[in-house]
Amino acid sequence: MGIWTLIVNALKVGYLAYGGGGTMIVLVHRLFVAPGFISEDLFSRMVGTTFLVPGPFGINIGALAGYEVGGLIGIFIMVLGITAPSFTLMPLFWHIFKNLTENRWTLGFKKATKVIGWALSFFAAILILKNVIIHIGHTMSIVVSVYSLIWIWIMYKYKLHPAWFIGITMIVGIAMGLVGLA
C-alpha cells in the first residue's frame, strides 16, 4: 500500500468512525482487507488481539492495520488519522454545542449512533465468524458456533467480565492445538 493511500485510508477511518468498535472493524476491513493488503485470516486475529488490551478499541485496531501495511510509519499515520477529528472538529463542535441545548435532533443523532454501532458490530461479527467457520471442517464449525453462543449467554446472563471468556478461549485454543485439533 502506497503512503498516500494509507493517509487517505487513515483519514477515512478517522472521520467516519461513528458508533464505536464495530464501525472501526468494518471500515478497516473495507479499506485494508477487501483490497487485499491484509488477509482475512490475519485480520480476524488482529481483531481478537485488540480485545486482549485496554484503551480505545479504534486506535488499537487502526494501529495494528497500520503496522501490517507500513510498520512503525504505518502505525504513526493511522494514529494521526484517527486522532485528526479530535483536533480539527472538537474546537468547532465545542463552540457550536456550548450554546445549544439538547433537542430532538441531537438526541436522535445520539440514539442513531448507537443503532449504527449495533448494525456494524453485528456485520463485523459475521465478517469474522464467517472467516473462522469456512476454514475449519463441518463438525468444528458447529462446535465453535455453539461455544461462542454459550459464552455470549454466560457473559450476558451472569454479567461475567469478558476477560474470563478471552482468557479461557486462548487456553482452550492452545490446548486444542497441542492435541492436534486446531
Add this chain to the structure above:
Amino acid sequence: MSGKMSLWEIFITSAKIGLLSYGGGNTTIVLFHREYVENRKLITDEEFAHMIGPSIFVPGPSGLNIAYATGLETHGLLGAIVSMLGILLPSLIIIIPLWILLKESSKIPALSGLRLGLKVVGGTMALYAAFVIFEKILAEKGKVKWASLVYGSIILCMLGLGMNIILVVVLSIITAPLLGIFIDTPEQ
C-alpha cells in the same frame, strides 16, 4: 484553570484512565469525570457536560475526544496533546509487541491453536458487543425503539446486499438526526 495540573500529571492521569478503560468509550468518559470533576475539582459538572456533547458528535473514539477536551480545559492545546498521548501510548506499547508475539508464535505448529483462539475471541466479542447494544435499543420506549430497529435493519440490509460500506456509513451518519422525529418532546 491553567497551571493547576502539570503536563506530567495530565499525562499520568490519562495513562491510568487508558489502562483502566476496557469496553468502550463510556468507561473512559466515566473515569475522566471521576478524575477531573470528582477528585481534583478542576472542571465543574456543567463544564464536563458541555464536553460530552461534542465528544459524541465528533467522530473517532469518544474516549479520545474527552481526553482532548479535559486536556485543553486544564492546560491549553499542549495539555490536549499530552492528554491524548496519555491515552494512546500505553495501549500502543502493549498491543504492538503483543501482536508481534502472537503472530509469530502462532507459526509454531504446536501453538497453531492460538490462531483459532484469537479468531474466536474476535468474532464472539463483536457479536457480544452487538448483543449488548441491541439490548439497550430494546430498552428504548415506544416509537423510538421501533424506529431504531427499522433504521438498524435498513443499515444491515444495505450491508448484506453488498453496498459500498463507506457509502452505507456516510448515509447512516447523514440520516442519523432523523431518528429525532420519533422522540417525544425532548425540549421540555
